[in-house]
Amino acid sequence: FATVGHKSHGECWNTVERAAIDRASQFVHLECAQMAWSFATIDRPSDELFHRIKGVAKSNIRAFNSQGLSNLSWAFSMLGYDSLPIFEAIADSSMRKMSEFKPSEKAMLVLSFSRISHPFQSLFHKVASQSISELKSFGSLDLFNVVVSYSKADASRRNKKLLKAIADEIVCRPSSLSPKMLVGIAWSYANEGFRDDKLFNFISKECLDYCDSF
Numbered sequence: 397f398a399t400v401g402h403k404s405h406g407e408c409w410n411t412v413e414r415a416a417i418d419r420a421s422q423f424v425h426l427e428c429a430q431m432a433w434s435f436a437t438i439d440r441p442s443d444e445l446f447h448r449i450k451g452v453a454k455s456n457i458r459a460f461n462s463q464g465l466s467n468l469s470w471a472f473s474m475l476g477y478d479s480l481p482i483f484e485a486i487a488d489s490s491m492r493k494m495s496e497f498k499p500s501e502k503a504m505l506v507l508s509f510s511r512i513s514h515p516f517q518s519l520f521h522k523v524a525s526q527s528i529s530e531l532k533s534f535g536s537l538d539l540f541n542v543v544v545s546y547s548k549a550d551a552s553r554r555n556k557k558l559l560k561a562i563a564d565e566i567v568c569r570p571s572s573l574s575p576k577m578l579v580g581i582a583w584s585y586a587n588e589g590f591r592d593d594k595l596f597n598f599i600s601k602e603c604l605d606y607c608d609s610f
Contacts, residue, residue, distance in 0.1 A: 428460075446475065450481075457489045503537075503539075528561045563585070578603055
């Protein structure tokens with residue numbers, strides 16, 4: 397239901413929520429991540445359910461794989477559950493397993509942590525250091541999410557070397573970014589005070605092709 401965005405049948409989700417709260421202590425790590433992701437995807441907060449998920453996940457965090465960790469962080473941040481203990485546990489486990497993360501999972505991870513008030517510098521530096529050499533394997537949406545995440549992050553976790561590498565990669569991808577992505581990337585680099593003439597010339601040309609879409 398969450399995957400297709402179906403949330404109109406409130407009673408169905410009410411039933412799922414009640415059952416999940418009752419059985420949360422029986423969840424394995426995969427079920428924790430999937431349940432949290434599902435409720436966040438349909439924008440359905442549940443204080444009690446996420447409190448239960450947090451407790452189970454925190455005590456079993458090392459069992460989560462890279463997808464589970466990125467989904468869990470995304471779900472908690474998306475619904476505004478800015479609980480430092482669970483994010484500390486996710487960050488610690490993610491840094492141990494960073495080599496296992498796919499580009500999309502790294503992008504989702506930093507996007508989630510960029511919404512958190514605590515800086516988590518070590519995590520941002522770890523993602524940056526392991527991503528620079530892999531940028532060609534990042535999708536356009538992944539690059540966009542990483543740029544936005546680092547540009548709005550606390551100053552202590554920004555990484556100009558990564559942003560430069562992403563700028564160099566973006567200009568090699570004509571017609572691959574949507575108008576929304578182009579605007580977001582331009583704003584992010586401008587907000588950083590990061591001047592890259594090649595990137596902004598590329599964005600200008602791409603925007604001319606998309607004029608009717610703005």
